[in-house]
Amino acid sequence: EDKVVQSPLSLVVHEGDTVTLNCSYEVTNFRSLLWYKQEKKAPTFLFMLTSSGIEKKSGRLSSILDKKELFSILNITATQTGDSAVYLCALGTGTASKLTFGTGTRLQVTL
Amino acid sequence: ETGVTQSPTHLIKTRGQQVTLRCSSQSGHNTVSWYQQALGQGPQFIFQYYREEENGRGNFPPRFSGLQFPNYSSELNVNALELDDSALYLCASSLDRRGETQYFGPGTRLLVL
Numbered sequence: 001e002d003k004v005v006q007s008p009l010s011l012v013v014h015e016g017d018t019v020t021l022n023c024s025y026e027v028t029n030f031r032s033l034l035w036y037k038q039e040k041k042a043p044t045f046l047f048m049l050t051s052s053g054i055e056k057k058s059g060r061l062s063s064i065l066d067k068k069e070l071f072s073i074l075n076i077t078a079t080q081t082g083d084s085a086v087y088l089c090a091l092g093t094g095t096a097s098k099l100t101f102g103t104g105t106r107l108q109v110t111l
Numbered sequence: 112e113t114g115v116t117q118s119p120t121h122l123i124k125t126r127g128q129q130v131t132l133r134c135s136s137q138s139g140h141n142t143v144s145w146y147q148q149a150l151g152q153g154p155q156f157i158f159q160y161y162r163e164e165e166n167g168r169g170n171f172p173p174r175f176s177g178l179q180f181p182n183y184s185s186e187l188n189v190n191a192l193e194l195d196d197s198a199l200y201l202c203a204s205s206l207d208r209r210g211e212t213q214y215f216g217p218g219t220r221l222l223v224l
Contacts, residue, residue, distance in 0.1 A: 004153075034212070041199065041218040042115075043154070048212050088153055098144070098167050099203075099213060101153030 002027045004102035006089050012108045017079050021105045023089030024071040032092035033065055033072050034099065039085045046074070048092075079109045114138060115204050115216035123222045124192050132187045132219045134202030140214075142166070142207055143185040145177060148199040148218070160185055161207070197223045 003026040013019055025033070032050045036043035047056045049065035049072060056063050060079075065072045076083055086106050090099040114137040124130050136143050142161045146154035156169035160179035174190040183204075189196055199220050203213035 036215075041220075042201070042215045045212060045214060090153075094167070098156045098159060098169070099146075099154070100156065101146075103151070103153050 002091055002093050002100045004089055004091055004100055006087075006102035006105050008105060009103070010106040010108070012110060013079055015079060015081060015109055015111055017109075018075065018077045019079060019107060021074040021076075021087050021089075021107070022071065023073070023102060025089075025091055026070065027091055027093055027100075029093050030067070030091070031094070034090045034092060035063055035072075035074050036088040036090065037085045038088055038104070043088055046087075076107075079107075081109050081111065083107060084109045115202060115214055117200075117202050117216040117219050119219060120217065121220045121222075123224065125224050126192055126194060128192050128223075129188065129190045130192060130221060132189075132200050132202075132221070133184065134186070134204075134216055135184045136202075136204030137214055140204035140206055141183050142205045143179055143183065144203045144205070144213060145185070145187045146201040146203065147171075147196075148201060150198075154201055157187065192223045194223050197221060 007022045035046040047063045052067040063074045086104040088104045090101045116135045144159040145157040148154040158168040159166045163179045179185045199218045201218045202216045205213045
């Protein structure tokens with residue numbers, strides 16, 4: 001069965017800090033790995049990764065995938081209070097675009 | 112905003128009742144997936160509809176059923192509600208059934224008493 005494990009479960013940092021969120025996985029038919037940010041209800045799409053070693057970047061956020069070691073990281077530099085959210089990692093697998101999610105990392109950024 | 116809408120936003124039901132949740136997909140998207148998110152957990156895949164046909168199902172009992180209409184909007188029906196069905200129900204649309212980038216709606220929060 002496909003599995004996604006995220007760590008840490010929760011994290012409190014001060015504004016301006018850099019954070020690294022981890023996602024490890026087990027999968028039988030890998031298609032992609034996705035990161036989402038969930039603040040209140042709707043998860044909002046951040047990145048989709050399909051190839052190892054290629055960093056995807058959007059502003060202060062970046063992510064990279066290692067398909068050999070079966071993990072991905074999400075980095076956030078110069079954190080702001082608006083970054084406070086649950087960050088979800090998900091696997092796209094099989095022929096249908098089913099997503100298998102981890103439980104998420106709850107990030108709180110304090111002043 | 113993704114353009115995916117869901118209704119209602121909140122709902123309270125009692126055990127044994129039936130509920131219908133609705134979702135309108137983003138313009139141009141023909142695939143809709145439904146997820147259940149319990150408190151403190153990640154979303155869990157219920158099923159996916161592609162061009163009005165079910166295209167994959169997760170580990171949910173048959174009392175969870177769905178429909179997709181010709182305009183690609185979708186319904187999730189849950190019969191014989193149980194207390195454990197209390198959750199946030201998320202709908203996501205994608206460009207087609209192989210489109211992994213799924214765009215989520217705001218969800219319907221269901222409370223079963």
